[in-house]
Amino acid sequence: MITTDFVPGSPCWIDLGAPDVPAAAAFYGAVLGWDYEPMETGGEGAGDEDMEGGMFRKDGKIVAGLGKLTEEGARSAWMIYYSVADADATTRAVEQGGGTVRVAPRDLGEWGRMAQYSDPLGGQFAAWQPGSDTGIELVDEPGSLSWTELYTTDAAGAKEFYGSVFGWTYSDMALPGGGGAYSLITPAGLPEERMQGGLMEMPGEHLTLADGKPYWHPVFAVEDCDAAVAVVKERGGTLQMGPEDAEGVGRLAVCVDPAGADFVLLTPTEPPTQG
Structure with missing residues (x-):
């Protein structure tokens, strides 16, 4: 389970880089019940358009960020940040x-220090060294982050790399139908009930969203997966998988928003508890 103590x-x-910020805000507002709060740019100027973005809130609590995608050639995608004690050491x-x-690594005022990386095969992720801001304010509730997941072409290599960077420990779970293993991720020094994500090996031809490279995506808890999927479709999104039931996990669907960013919707088998 993901909690807000952020070990x-x-x-x-998490934040989303989107080519059309208002369209993304409207899409996720409809699917997840989020309210969008634009950031103040500090006045008019040539750079204001590049700074377009803001925060998503659920029940008044910050659940994600949204910014304009400005990197040339980059795809729209969710970026997951992991808490670290020292961004330079990371x-x-x-x-x-x-x-x-x-x-x-660079400072973002008093809020903290951030950096972004790619793993050896190209999977993108980020680190956050907290200052006054430790992170999102709501997790493991409907409409908030409940899990993180990596699709990669080399599970063993990914486990070694991320273990060396974050100290993660892993436990493998056999996938149904002889589909290999799903590796569950737990932060260093914590028991398995604090597992926060997973990674799964796939052939490169299945990773079409990132041209065969690995990628991370967020899993959002929802009260009714099928109802949320219906909204995804109504709002111009598509499905890669599901909705389907996963034993011991819940009902889930792998979705893609209208700009091509992927995410998962999950109605857990048991109601999520707030971290």
Whole structure:
């Protein structure tokens, strides 16, 4: 389960890079019941358009960020940030493990320090060293982050790399029908009931969204997966899988928003508890 104590190596923030911010705000508002709060740009200027973005809230609590996609050639996607005690040390670990630094550690005022990376096969992720801001304010409730997931072409390599960067531990669960294993992720030093995500090996031809490269995506809890999927379709999104039942997990669907960003909707077998 994801909680808001944000121990080192736990997901603490997510944001979406979208080519059309108002359209993304409307889509996720309809699907997940989010309210969008634009950021103040500090006045008129040539750079204001590039700074377009803001925060998503659910029941008044921050659940995600939204920004305009400005990187040339990049696809619209969710970025998952993991809490770290020292972003510079994390950066060294990424480089030593064969990863790439996409955005070097930098301060964001008093709020904290961030950096963005790619794993050795190209899967993108980020780190957040908290200052006054530790991260999102609502998790494991309907309309909020409840899990994180990596699709990769090399599960063993991913486990070694992320283990060296974040200290994660893993436990493998056999997939039905002889479909391989699903590796459950737990932060360093915590029991398995604090598992926060998973990773699964897939052939590159199945990773079409990222041209065969690995990618992370968020899993959002919802009260009714089928009803939420109906809204995804009504609002111009598509389905990659589901809705279907996963034993011991719940009813889930892998979705893609109108701009091509993927995410999962999950109605858990048991109601989520607030972290």
